[in-house]
Amino acid sequence: MEASSGHPPSGLEAIFAEMRPALIRRAAVMGAAGDAEDVVQDVWLKLRGVEAPVASPHAYLLRMVYTAVLDRRRGLRRAAARDAAWQSPANLAEDAIETADAERRLIAVQTLQKVEQRLIELGDPAAAIFRRHRIDGVTQKKLAEEFGMGLSTIEKHLRRAYAVLLDLQEDRA
Structure with missing residues (x-):
């Protein structure tokens, strides 16, 4: 310096x-x-x-x-x-917030309906296994006991359900 x-x-x-x-x-x-x-x-x-x-x-x-x-x-x-x-949301106009919330709710309901439709098309036992595992939180091991299937069969059904939902996600993109 x-x-x-x-x-x-x-x-x-x-x-x-x-x-x-x-x-x-x-x-x-x-x-x-x-x-x-x-x-x-x-x-x-x-x-x-x-x-x-x-x-x-x-x-x-x-x-x-x-x-x-x-x-x-x-x-x-x-x-x-x-x-x-x-x-902060305080900078947004109230109707803009309400409109955005309403749009998000509508999109969520429509997406849920599409997911439900895909699971119905998938059929049981894959859809039932998916719901019990992802929604109810039942482990794959317990599902195998509950459905009287091997663990690998449970995994196969879950993979099918995930593939169907992945297709749905790709359709939205």
Whole structure:
């Protein structure tokens, strides 16, 4: 960090160069951790505009880092609040929300009807096994006992049901 005239830093810039590691540690301890280098760089940029003599340069630089960390923290909080406000449904008109909800419900009902129709077309026992496994949460092993089939037969019926539903999903795409 040389002075803008190309000669070695003097005055406040020299003290900054000497204190730089301590300033980075100070910013990190204050919570800037990953951004500590950036905070100190911001201080360096502000420092270059200071022309008046500073009575206590060490305290002045520490205070600049403190202020820069607080400014960065406030900025991050404002950005997070702004992002949250934009993502909040409160920004949407009520009828837009109701319309979107109604559309989603209609699509869900239509999709469920199509799934049910495909399962009816698939027939039993595959449809019954699928429902017991996916909806009721019965394990494949218990289904094998319940239906009097081998585990591999249960798996075969589930694969058939999944294939039918996968076709339905591809039809929608």
